[in-house]
Amino acid sequence: MSTSQALPTTSSGPIEPDARRRRSILIAVCIALMAVISSVTGLNVAQPDLALAFGASQSTVLWIINSYTLTLAALLLTLGAVGDRWGRKTVLLIGLVIFGAANLIGGVAQSAEVMLGARVLSGIGAAMIMPVTLAVITSTFPAKERGRAIGVWTGVAGGGGILGMFLSAALVDVANWRYLFILPIALVLVAIAMALRSVPNSRTGSAAAFDIVGALTSIVAVVGLVFFLQEGPEQGWSAPATLSSLVVGLAAVAGFVAWELRHPAPLLPVRLFKERGLASGSVVLLVVFGVQAGIFVMLYPYFQTVLGWSGLLSTAGLMPMALLMMVASGISPRLTERIGTRASMITGITLAAAGLGLLAVLVSVDGGYLCILPGMAAMGLGMGIAMTPSTEVITGALPREQQGVASALNDVTREFGTALGVALLGALLTAGYRAAIGPALNGVPARTADAAREGIANALHAPQMTPELVDAAKQAFVDGWQTSMWAGMVLMAAVAVFVVTRGPKKTTVAVGDDR
Numbered sequence: 001m002s003t004s005q006a007l008p009t010t011s012s013g014p015i016e017p018d019a020r021r022r023r024s025i026l027i028a029v030c031i032a033l034m035a036v037i038s039s040v041t042g043l044n045v046a047q048p049d050l051a052l053a054f055g056a057s058q059s060t061v062l063w064i065i066n067s068y069t070l071t072l073a074a075l076l077l078t079l080g081a082v083g084d085r086w087g088r089k090t091v092l093l094i095g096l097v098i099f100g101a102a103n104l105i106g107g108v109a110q111s112a113e114v115m116l117g118a119r120v121l122s123g124i125g126a127a128m129i130m131p132v133t134l135a136v137i138t139s140t141f142p143a144k145e146r147g148r149a150i151g152v153w154t155g156v157a158g159g160g161g162i163l164g165m166f167l168s169a170a171l172v173d174v175a176n177w178r179y180l181f182i183l184p185i186a187l188v189l190v191a192i193a194m195a196l197r198s199v200p201n202s203r204t205g206s207a208a209a210f211d212i213v214g215a216l217t218s219i220v221a222v223v224g225l226v227f228f229l230q231e232g233p234e235q236g237w238s239a240p241a242t243l244s245s246l247v248v249g250l251a252a253v254a255g256f257v258a259w260e261l262r263h264p265a266p267l268l269p270v271r272l273f274k275e276r277g278l279a280s281g282s283v284v285l286l287v288v289f290g291v292q293a294g295i296f297v298m299l300y301p302y303f304q305t306v307l308g309w310s311g312l313l314s315t316a317g318l319m320p321m322a323l324l325m326m327v328a329s330g331i332s333p334r335l336t337e338r339i340g341t342r343a344s345m346i347t348g349i350t351l352a353a354a355g356l357g358l359l360a361v362l363v364s365v366d367g368g369y370l371c372i373l374p375g376m377a378a379m380g381l382g383m384g385i386a387m388t389p390s391t392e393v394i395t396g397a398l399p400r401e402q403q404g405v406a407s408a409l410n411d412v413t414r415e416f417g418t419a420l421g422v423a424l425l426g427a428l429l430t431a432g433y434r435a436a437i438g439p440a441l442n443g444v445p446a447r448t449a450d451a452a453r454e455g456i457a458n459a460l461h462a463p464q465m466t467p468e469l470v471d472a473a474k475q476a477f478v479d480g481w482q483t484s485m486w487a488g489m490v491l492m493a494a495v496a497v498f499v500v501t502r503g504p505k506k507t508t509v510a511v512g513d514d515r
Contacts, residue, residue, distance in 0.1 A: 038164025071123025080408025095128025224249025328384025348386025
């Protein structure tokens with residue numbers, strides 16, 4: 001019997017391959033996950049190159065970048081449920097093939113339209129891959145090893161974007177933007193080879209009809225809300241398109257919840273949100289990923305405009321935070337075993353909040369990289385510690401046959417958190433910057449003042465910008481930074497209180513355990 005046939009398809013019982021096989025499974029799904037995560041941030045470093053290559057506007061370039069995450073978020077729940085029914089290995093392999101083909105098309109695209117189509121296709125493939133990778137872990141690993149395997153997965157999910165951005169920036173610096181697609185294609189080929197050999201094809205044996213209405217309303221809800229969060233900063237929060245997407249998204253959410261409550265075999269059993277574990281885990285991931293994404297939005301311009309670093313060096317500056325996050329995700333299961341799920345979540349949140357406080361107190365125009373390093377380190381450790389138990393309580397809340405849906409819910413929460421954090425903390429940064437730079441622009445020529453109010457990057461390249469105004473713009477950015485950091489700290493503190501009062505009462509029994 002070949003290796004790929006050694007484990008039978010199952011609909012209920014745990015699949016427990018030997019330790020060597022489990023390591024291969026974990027490596028395979030993490031490589032697949034890394035391909036998806038690295039593509040979220042990879043093209044961010046090539047925005048000017050894309051604009052020049054296709055003669056595209058900034059709006060078009062942003063659509064090329066955001067269409068991937070929008071498609072991914074919209075289809076996660078639906079395709080996670082499909083993975084449960086069709087077989088997780090089957091859906092993983094189909095997703096990898098689609099994802100690899102889409103990246104190949106993107107790498108040779110000669111127009112913005114083709115590139116946009118390739119990114120949408122990549123999002124479809126990614127939505128098949130991402131929930132399956134976690135579902136394979138939760139349905140395959142025995143209870144005593146599941147937490148540590150999830151810790152590795154969360155480390156890749158949390159830090160993989162920064163690693164992907166660093167490698168992408170290096171490729172753009174030494175070659176050109178088309179080489180950005182080599183990394184995901186290479187990861188896909190390795191993941192396919194390993195999945196064919198080691199990943200079992202677990203699936204549910206449910207005979208209930210697929211919840212098509214739930215799937216469609218979830219897609220509309222996610223598209224509407226994520227579009228609102230992505231386009232609000234660009235088009236304006238009161239723009240007709242922005243408000244329309246919010247209304248459609250909220251209406252679809254209401255319709256989805258109402259339908260799921262009455263459906264005999266719902267796509268997502270929404271009543272489970274009454275449970276402490278699922279609710280608290282979702283809230284923690286939403287806020288942690290939101291704050292993380294918001295911080296990245298501020299760190300990058302701080303490096304490039306205040307410190308004057310290159311894109312590659314700026315990306316390298318994020319690496320300590322990413323590496324500490326990945327390390328902390330790996331040690332978090334051991335901490336949880338000692339002190340419990342709720343205490344571990346609170347420890348991580350508190351440490352991340354302390355990191356935000358350090359970033360607010362220590363940052364300065366002249367302090368350089370060392371003034372923000374302690375805060376970045378504390379945040380990386382705190383988020384890594386909090387993410388793993390939060391992910392575990394979400395997947396533990398749903399039965400084994402719905403692990404694709406549980407994993408998709410985990411992923412959707414991360415995507416919503418990312419979009420919300422960028423919108424909220426980015427808006428606070430902009431408001432704080434404009435309020436702080438206003439007095440320095442009195443008496444300045446209108447053209448220069450208007451450019452300076454747009455943001456620090458515009459201010460540094462504005463006509464007739466004097467050294468004094470440049471210093472004022474940098475200080476205004478730091479003032480806006482501090483406003484955002486304090487807001488993030490207050491938000492994390494509120495989440496800590498929520499987990500204290502509404503967190504899991506004890507260490508959650510992982511899905512599939514004997515109860």
